[in-house]
Amino acid sequence: MAEPPGWIAELYTHDTLDYLFLLAYNEYTDQAYSWSRAFRELGDRTLHLPTIYNTDLNIAMRAAEMLRPQLCCRDVVDVGAGMGLFDLVLAYVARPRLLIALDHDPSFTLVYTYLQQLADAHGLNVQYMIAPVQVIGRKLDAAIVATYSGAEYMKKIASQVAEKVILLTAQTP
Secondary structure: OOOOOHHHHHHOOHHHHHHHHHHHOHHHHHHHHHHHHHHHHHHHHOOOOOOHHHOOHHHHHHHHHHHHHHHOOOEEEEEOOOOOHHHHHHHHHHOOOEEEEEEOOHHHHHHHHHHHHHHHHOOOOEEEEEOOHHHHOOOEEEEEEEOOOOHHHHHHHHHOOEEEEEEEOOOOO
């Protein structure tokens, strides 16, 4: 497995994860800190927290490498992108032509602004969007759904905007 560049590795540190939690939940600072601590203590099985692809760089890198043959040079949407860190890794490793990181939760607005700036600065074709899937307006080549719960529902939503839906769970790679 190739080493990630330092700027991606830095995103997956606990300090940066704490910062992103605070950006996302700035109105709920106490909750953000407790969620961040809970994630470290309880790991990837905790509900209401980012998936392991957004908090464990090694797993994110392995998943992105596994997905590269299916996503390289294609138009892709990550439905329910959550914190959005995995999308930077995915864009860097799998090299889709276009990657849309999509979530409906406006709590991620500041996080997505920050990550969009990083993506742009490093020449990654990622578009971070807070919107419903219908905003896509066309069928893309593939959709990624990384979730611990509601997988069938999320797959159904993703199938509205992509020819192929790829489900990532806690057990994938």
